[in-house]
Amino acid sequence: xxxxxxxxxxxxxxxxxxxxxxxxxxxxxxxxxxxxxxxxxxxxxxxxxxxxxxxxxxxxxxxxxxxxxxxxxxxxxxxxxxxxxxxxxxxxxxxxxxxxxxxxxxxxxxxxxxxxxxxxxxxxxxxxxxxxxxxxxxxxxxxxxxxxxxxxxxxxxxxxxxxxxxxxxxxxxxxxxxxxxxxxx
Numbered sequence: 324x325x326x327x328x329x330x331x332x333x334x335x336x337x338x339x340x341x342x343x344x345x346x347x348x349x350x351x352x353x354x355x356x357x358x359x360x361x362x363x364x365x366x367x368x369x370x371x372x373x374x375x376x377x378x379x380x381x382x383x384x385x386x387x388x389x390x391x392x393x394x395x396x397x398x399x400x401x402x403x404x405x406x407x408x409x410x411x412x413x414x415x416x417x418x419x420x421x422x423x424x425x426x427x428x429x430x431x432x433x434x435x436x437x438x439x440x441x442x443x444x445x446x447x448x449x450x451x452x453x454x455x456x457x458x459x460x461x462x463x464x465x466x467x468x469x470x471x472x473x474x475x476x477x478x479x480x481x482x483x484x485x486x487x488x489x490x491x492x493x494x495x496x497x498x499x500x501x502x503x504x505x506x507x508x
Contacts, residue, residue, distance in 0.1 A: 352372045394414045
């Protein structure tokens, strides 16, 4: 099926709404600007894929492998990225409003200017991630690992940071304590 999708894309097709791509191998594929809303991408291999500007609204990417993928400006509103591997992925300017990133690995990911309003990042690994100017208003970061993460200019208003870790020497802290630490940084 993966070959079919890449061939259809190469032929100019961009509308893959609701497509079943469960377990597909699309590593390194160019799907920039593709419309993959509500697509089933559970366990899909998208390592190094170009999804710049793709619409993945409501897509199910549970356990998908998106390491080093380009998701610049991608629309991931309400998408499920539970347990997804987003190590080193570039999500600059992506819309992750209300997305589920529970237990996702975002180690070293770039989320500059990303909209994570109301996103669920419970247990997510954001070690060394760049969240510069990201909007995390009302986000759930319970138990998230923020060690080495760059949160300069990030909006954490109303975010739940219970048990989140900021650095390797920090004990788990509450949201208010973490915000205070960030304000002094």
